[in-house]
Amino acid sequence: MKTLLKSVSMAALGFAMLGTAGTASAETLTIVSWGGAYTKSQVEAYHKPWIAKTGDTINSEDYNGGLAEVRAQVEAGNVTWDLVDFELSDAVRGCDEGILEILPINELPAGDDGTPAVEDFISGTLHECSVGEIVWSTVYAYDTTKLSSAPTTIADFFNLQDFPGKRGMRKTPKANLEMALMADGVPADEVYETLSTQAGVERAFAKLDTIKDETIWWEAGAQPPQLLADGEVVMTTAYNGRLFNAIVTEGKPFEIVWDGQVWDIDLWAIPKGAPNKDRAWEFIKFATDTTRLADQSNYISYGPVRKSSFAKVTPEMQPHMPTAPDNFKNPLQNDFEFWADYGDELNERFNAWLAS
Amino acid sequence: MVDAAAPSSAPTASSTRDLVTADGTPLKVALARATRLSKLRAFLLVAPLLLFILVSFIFPIVQMLWRSIDNPEVTDAIPRTAALLEDWNGEDLPSEQVYAALIEEISADGMRQEIGRMGARLNYEDGGFRSLINKTQRGAGEISESPIQYAMIGFDEAWEKQDTWAELDALAESPGFAAAFPATAEKLRAWETGNSPFAEKTPGADVYETLFEELSGSGNSTDIAQVVSLLGGTDNPIADLIQRTAANAAEIKDRPLRFALGGVDKDWNDTATWKVIKAVSPPVTMSYYLNALDRTYDANGNIVMQPEWKQIYVDLFLKTIYVSLGVTLCCIVLAYPIAHLLAILPAKHSNLLLILVLLPFWTSLLVRTTSWIVLLQSQGVVNDVLFFLGIVTDESRLQLIYNMTGTVIAMTHILLPFMVLPLYSVMKTISPSYLRAARSLGANPLVAFVRVYVPQTVPGIGAGSILVFILAIGYYITPALVGGQDGQLISNFIAYHMQRSLNWGMAAALGTVLLAGVLAMYWLYDRLVGIDNMKLG
Numbered sequence: 035m036k037t038l039l040k041s042v043s044m045a046a047l048g049f050a051m052l053g054t055a056g057t058a059s060a061e062t063l064t065i066v067s068w069g070g071a072y073t074k075s076q077v078e079a080y081h082k083p084w085i086a087k088t089g090d091t092i093n094s095e096d097y098n099g100g101l102a103e104v105r106a107q108v109e110a111g112n113v114t115w116d117l118v119d120f121e122l123s124d125a126v127r128g129c130d131e132g133i134l135e136i137l138p139i140n141e142l143p144a145g146d147d148g149t150p151a152v153e154d155f156i157s158g159t160l161h162e163c164s165v166g167e168i169v170w171s172t173v174y175a176y177d178t179t180k181l182s183s184a185p186t187t188i189a190d191f192f193n194l195q196d197f198p199g200k201r202g203m204r205k206t207p208k209a210n211l212e213m214a215l216m217a218d219g220v221p222a223d224e225v226y227e228t229l230s231t232q233a234g235v236e237r238a239f240a241k242l243d244t245i246k247d248e249t250i251w252w253e254a255g256a257q258p259p260q261l262l263a264d265g266e267v268v269m270t271t272a273y274n275g276r277l278f279n280a281i282v283t284e285g286k287p288f289e290i291v292w293d294g295q296v297w298d299i300d301l302w303a304i305p306k307g308a309p310n311k312d313r314a315w316e317f318i319k320f321a322t323d324t325t326r327l328a329d330q331s332n333y334i335s336y337g338p339v340r341k342s343s344f345a346k347v348t349p350e351m352q353p354h355m356p357t358a359p360d361n362f363k364n365p366l367q368n369d370f371e372f373w374a375d376y377g378d379e380l381n382e383r384f385n386a387w388l389a390s
Numbered sequence: 391m392v393d394a395a396a397p398s399s400a401p402t403a404s405s406t407r408d409l410v411t412a413d414g415t416p417l418k419v420a421l422a423r424a425t426r427l428s429k430l431r432a433f434l435l436v437a438p439l440l441l442f443i444l445v446s447f448i449f450p451i452v453q454m455l456w457r458s459i460d461n462p463e464v465t466d467a468i469p470r471t472a473a474l475l476e477d478w479n480g481e482d483l484p485s486e487q488v489y490a491a492l493i494e495e496i497s498a499d500g501m502r503q504e505i506g507r508m509g510a511r512l513n514y515e516d517g518g519f520r521s522l523i524n525k526t527q528r529g530a531g532e533i534s535e536s537p538i539q540y541a542m543i544g545f546d547e548a549w550e551k552q553d554t555w556a557e558l559d560a561l562a563e564s565p566g567f568a569a570a571f572p573a574t575a576e577k578l579r580a581w582e583t584g585n586s587p588f589a590e591k592t593p594g595a596d597v598y599e600t601l602f603e604e605l606s607g608s609g610n611s612t613d614i615a616q617v618v619s620l621l622g623g624t625d626n627p628i629a630d631l632i633q634r635t636a637a638n639a640a641e642i643k644d645r646p647l648r649f650a651l652g653g654v655d656k657d658w659n660d661t662a663t664w665k666v667i668k669a670v671s672p673p674v675t676m677s678y679y680l681n682a683l684d685r686t687y688d689a690n691g692n693i694v695m696q697p698e699w700k701q702i703y704v705d706l707f708l709k710t711i712y713v714s715l716g717v718t719l720c721c722i723v724l725a726y727p728i729a730h731l732l733a734i735l736p737a738k739h740s741n742l743l744l745i746l747v748l749l750p751f752w753t754s755l756l757v758r759t760t761s762w763i764v765l766l767q768s769q770g771v772v773n774d775v776l777f778f779l780g781i782v783t784d785e786s787r788l789q790l791i792y793n794m795t796g797t798v799i800a801m802t803h804i805l806l807p808f809m810v811l812p813l814y815s816v817m818k819t820i821s822p823s824y825l826r827a828a829r830s831l832g833a834n835p836l837v838a839f840v841r842v843y844v845p846q847t848v849p850g851i852g853a854g855s856i857l858v859f860i861l862a863i864g865y866y867i868t869p870a871l872v873g874g875q876d877g878q879l880i881s882n883f884i885a886y887h888m889q890r891s892l893n894w895g896m897a898a899a900l901g902t903v904l905l906a907g908v909l910a911m912y913w914l915y916d917r918l919v920g921i922d923n924m925k926l927g
Contacts, residue, residue, distance in 0.1 A: 102889040127892075130524065131510060132503025205875070250792050251875055265769040371521055378891045379517035385883070386702040388875040 060089040061313050067119040069096035070256060071279045075333030076119070080321040087320070090313070098254075101128050104305045108133040113307045116314040120164060123370040123377070125301045129163035135304040135311055136162055137318070145342030146324040154324075158367070159339040164301035165318050166339035168330065171297040171356035171365075172209040175277045175288045176269035177262050188294025188364075189217040191269060192245055202261045202270025205251035207384040208373060209271065209296040212366055214241035216294045222366040230372065235380070239387055251388070262288055278335035278354050292361035298368040299339060331355065451905075458898035461675035463511035464667065467504040468495040472671040475664065480690070484664055489647035496523070497530035514893050515666050515677070522655050522663070529654040533647065536595035538602050541646035544653025545638065548631050549598070552591040557621070557628050558601075566620050570613035574601045605632065606639030665689045678899035703883070703900065707907065710880040713798065714862035720802040721809040721858045722851060729813035729850070733820070744814075751807040759871050762800040766791040766872075792874030800868050805861055809854035816850030852919050860908055880904060 065081070067073045073094060081092045095115070097103060101124050107113045120128070128134040139160055142151035152160065159166025174191050178184070185197050191213065203210050215225050215234065218241045228234035250267055252258050258272035259280035274295070280286040302318045304311050320326065327338035328346035335354035338344065344357070352358055356365070409417040465472050471491040478484045496505060509523035533540045542549040561567045562578035577600045581593040604610065614636050621629035635642070642649050651658040669687055670677070680686055680693060684701040688694045695701065728747065732740045750758060765771045768787040776782045790796060820843065828838035866881040873882070880900060887897035915921065 098889070100889045101892055105892060127510070130502075130506035130520075132506055246875075249875075253870065264767060266767055375513065375519075375521045376517040378514060378893065381886070381891065382702065383699050385878075385886075386699050389702060389705065389878065 060091070061310050062091040062093060063116045063310055063313060063317060064093040064095060064114060065117045065119075065317075066095045066097050066115050068099065068255070070276075071334055072275060072336075075330050075336075076321075078333050079326055079330035080317075083326070084317055084320055100124060101131075101133070104128060105131070105133050108306050111307070113305050113309065115305050116308045116310045117317060118303055118305060119167065120301050120303050122161075122164075122299050122301060122368070123373045125161060125164035125303050126370050127374055128303065129161065133306050134163040135306055135308065135315075137165065137304070137315065139165070141315075142319055143323050145340055147342050149342060154340050154342050156339055156341060159299050159301070161301065164303040165322050166299050166301050167322060167327070168300050168336035169297055169339060169356055170300060170336045171274045171292075171295045172204070172213075172271055173274050173277070173290050173292055173295045173356075174213075174269055174271045175258075175262065175281075175290045177265070178287045178289050180265070180268045184289065185269065185291055186293065187217075187291070188213055189219075190291070191271075191294075192217045192241060194245060194248060197269070199248070199268030200266060201245050201249045202252055202258050202267040202272075203249050204258075204271060205253050205388070207380040208377070209368065210242060210384075211235070211238040211380065212296050212368075213271070213294055214238040216364075216366065217241060222294075222364055225366055226369045226372045230376070235383070239383075242387075259286070259288070262286070274354075274356055275334045275336050282335075282354070292356075293364050294366070295356060295361065295364075296366050296368055297356050300336075454898045455902055456898075457895055458678050458902050459674050459676065460895065461511075461670065461677075462673055463504075463508045464671045465673050467501060467508035468492060471495055472667075475668045475671060478664065478668065480661065480665060480668070483648060483659065483661060486645050486647055488664075489645075489651055489658075492526075493530045493533055493647060493651065496527050497534065502527075510892070512666060512670060514891075514896070515670060518657075519666070522657055526651070526654050526658070530651075533650045533654070536598065537646040537650055538642075539595045539598035540650035540653055541642050542598055542602060542635065542649075544649035544651065545635060545642055546631055547653065548627065549635075550592060554628055554631065555592050561617075561620060564620060566616055570610075570616045571601065571604045574604050577601075602635075602639065602642075605636045606643055610636070662689060675895075678895040679903070681896060682899040682903050703880070706878070706880045706883060707903065710863055710904075711907070713794070713801075713879060714859050716798055717801045717805060717862045718809075718855050718859045720798065721806055722855065724802065725806055725809035725813055725854065726847075726851075729810050729817050732810070732814045733817035734822075747807055747810050750803070755804065755867060756871075758804055759800055759868050762796070762803070762872060763791060766796055766799065791872050792877070794873075794877045796872040796874065797869045797877035797879075800872050801862060801865055804868060805858045808857040808861060812853040812857065813847065813850040816847055816853075820846050848919070852915070856912070856915065859911065863904065863908060 065076075067076055073096060077094060081094065084090065085092060097118075099121055104115065104118060105128075107115065125134070129136070139162070140152070142155075142160075142165065144150050145154035155166055156169075174188075176185055176197075180199060181197060183196065185191065185193075190197055191201065211229060212225050215228055215238050216222060218237060220228050220234075220237075229238065250261060250270075252261060252270070255273050255276050258267075258270040259276050261267045261270055262272075263280070263286055274290065277288060277290055281288050281290070302322070304314045304318075308314055322340070324340055324342045324346065327340050328343040330336070331338055331343075331347045331351050335351060335356075337355040337357040338347065347355065353360065356362065411417055411420045468491070471488060474488045474491055475484060478488065495501070505523060505527050509520040512519035512523065548554050558574075559578050559582055562575045562582070568575040574597070577597045578593070581597055605614070614633065618624060618626075618629040618633055621632070624630050624633060648659065657663045669691065677687060681696075682703050684696045684704045685693050686696050728743075732743055732747070735743065763770075767773070768789060768791075770791075772790060773782065773787045777784065777787065782788060790799070824842050824846070825838050828842040829835070833841070863879075864881050865879060866885055869877050869879045870882050870885070873879070881904075884897045884900045884904075887893045887900065912921075
């Protein structure tokens with residue numbers, strides 16, 4: 035099936051090249067994303083159909099998140115990236131600092147059921163400089179062969195008595211502090227309120243203290259499934275797409291616990307002064323329509339941000355989506371405003387805590 | 391070139407006795423000309439390299455040094471406010487003028503980028519500033535349209551509530567209210583007719599202004615008392631609101647913008663907020679350096695220690711130095727015998743060994759680091775072997791990675807060739823006859839080795855140590871991958887500030903402190919060992 039798809043798209047590509055050869059319309063877009071299975075899903079769902087449609091060439095580059103490269107390019111006046119896949123907090127911050135293009139959001143196509151784009155995108159996924167793409171989630175998973183009883187709640191992650199063994203967590207306060215508070219009994223909708231007080235921060239760190247000595251800290255998204263597979267940890271937080279990959283594609287004996295998931299979105303944005311910014315905007319409009327967004331979920335278990343795309347997600351993929359009803363019982367949306375304000379401070383504190 | 395001809399035109403008494411060339415130019419001058427030409431030629435030869443070094447090395451370093459003190463964000467965004475704040479005494483809230491300047495500058499068109507940067511800069515000092523600045527930017531435009539309205543809302547947010555105005559509007563029909571506040575009653579009736587049941591929650595600015603005018607008018611205490619009793623006495627929150635607004639009317643009228651900004655966010659009525667802005671205003675700052683040394687300015691501009699939970703950098707610098715020294719020491723201990731062996735073996739064996747030393751040197755850094763992960767992890771090769779030999783049990787497997795042990799092991803391995811090669815090149819030149827002479831003069835092998843051989847290898851140890859130490863002190867990838875929580879070094883934090891927090895000033899300050907540290911070490915080395923004693927081969 036995959037080879038068939040590949041050859042079809044190659045043929046389509048060749049066809050498109052023939053069709054547009056000699057015309058000025060074919061351009062080269064440099065599209066930057068997070069690499070691995072995630073970029074692969076974008077290549078399948080967006081790049082290939084776009085190439086078939088326009089005959090453009092697409093340079094797919096990887097990066098590790100953050101605004102550093104874009105800021106350096108914009109400040110040096112030498113922007114080479116046309117389109118970047120950002121985390122929400124970075125997209126908002128880049129917009130505030132004026133290093134991202136402001137986008138004519140109202141030009142986005144309506145959903146295929148006719149709902150205008152502004153209503154079709156779930157709330158909080160359209161911004162001045164960025165257009166939402168997928169919903170992803172930080173969850174925790176455990177190795178079913180290593181634990182005698184199955185953990186079911188976020189509190190179990192912090193329960194060393196009943197579920198002994200090493201834990202894995204991302205080396206950042208983001209999502210960890212939230213999970214610690216939820217495990218300590220703070221309802222999801224009060225988490226950020228609690229965290230903005232000194233006492234709340236103390237409480238979250240005190241909860242993290244209980245597993246600090248048993249925790250291994252990871253940084254890249256590919257690490258936690260590896261840590262689990264190597265037996266370095268018995269449970270670890272991870273991005274749900276990476277876990278899906280390990281469980282379904284590689285057949286690893288892991289189980290995801292969705293309780294207390296912290297979900298977030300990824301968005302497209304265009305660096306200020308990008309060489310092909312008009313074309314990049316055309317690409318965004320194309321890639322975020324109902325069909326394309328739904329199609330991406332065939333390749334990785336991240337949910338589409340358009341309501342009209344939900345129904346088009348295939349039944350096999352439905353249960354793996356962070357937004358599937360069974361998984362979405364006790365979710366927390368990552369609050370970018372909170373992290374934009376307190377991220378630096380909490381990071382410093384987190385690092386000091388780690389080193390102590 | 392210009393002055394080359396000059397001396398010949400003015401021969402002095404002494405120069406006439408000097409040697410001259412065939413064309414009569416004094417030999418000295420001719421020589422000087424010739425050497426100058428060759429010097430120029432030599433300079434032109436090195437010019438491309440010099441230019442390359444200037445552009446790619448010196449310039450970035452100077453730029454980094456500059457970034458660590460450069461502080462233009464606030465003056466770029468709100469120059470007038472910053473200038474006015476300079477004269478502020480820091481005790482009471484700033485004058486109304488400052489508020490006016492801030493409102494005007496923060497809501498100015500086309501300044502969004504500058505304002506955003508200022509928010510980010512202020513946020514480094516105190517979390518929460520970014521949203522404060524963003525919020526104020528959105529709210530400030532409205533304030534300048536109708537200061538009194540927003541001052542009232544700022545005084546008490548009940549003035550923004552639909553309930554308040556619904557109740558006042560209902561009251562507007564009563565003759566008592568119309569008698570007390572005739573103009574307001576009329577405005578409210580006009581608002582009501584134009585506004586079928588509360589499509590707008592609150593009336594326009596003119597209603598606010600009229601009501602405020604009547605509340606603050608002189609000799610109106612009886613009118614206010616009447617309205618209060620109409621509302622059912624001070625137990626009614628709206629009556630209380632009216633009474634309090636009237637009592638503070640003079641102050642509100644005097645400083646509408648202070649109240650209005652306070653309504654956007656109460657932080658604007660806190661001197662601490664203004665103190666931070668004032669402290670960050672100067673175009674050049676030491677605060678990045680202070681931060682890099684765990685110090686900060688307090689509200690009055692004195693240098694004090696950071697709160698305890700923020701003190702990380704000094705410890706990290708020390709840790710980085712200790713780790714680098716430790717790695718250097720490990721490298722010496724491991725490399726010395728290897729280099730010695732290489733130097734004394736016949737060439738056909740030593741070449742093979744040398745390739746074994748160089749092979750990892752040619753392998754990617756990442757590959758080598760990840761191989762160590764495979765070897766050292768708790769289910770890894772080393773632990774499996776120890777388990778097999780019965781040295782550890784399954785529960786007591788050694789934690790060899792994701793901590794300081796892992797960092798030191800992996801860094802030592804990666805930096806080892808930098809120690810082996812200089813040592814080898816020095817040892818290669820030491821003639822074996824020295825040792826033989828020492829032995830023949832009665833020294834036992836150990837004494838001969840320690841007192842004759844080792845001193846001659848000091849230049850190699852010095853060169854290798856400096857290489858390894860300086861590379862180690864800036865190491866970044868390896869600690870990031872195998873360091874876990876306590877194996878992080880200062881360069882990881884520089885990277886963090888470059889890539890994540892985008893606090894490039896802080897990254898530059900940390901980098902500069904590190905550079906200064908390395909130079910200090912270099913100086914110390916020069917004093918203790920002497921840099922001339924160093925031999926790289």
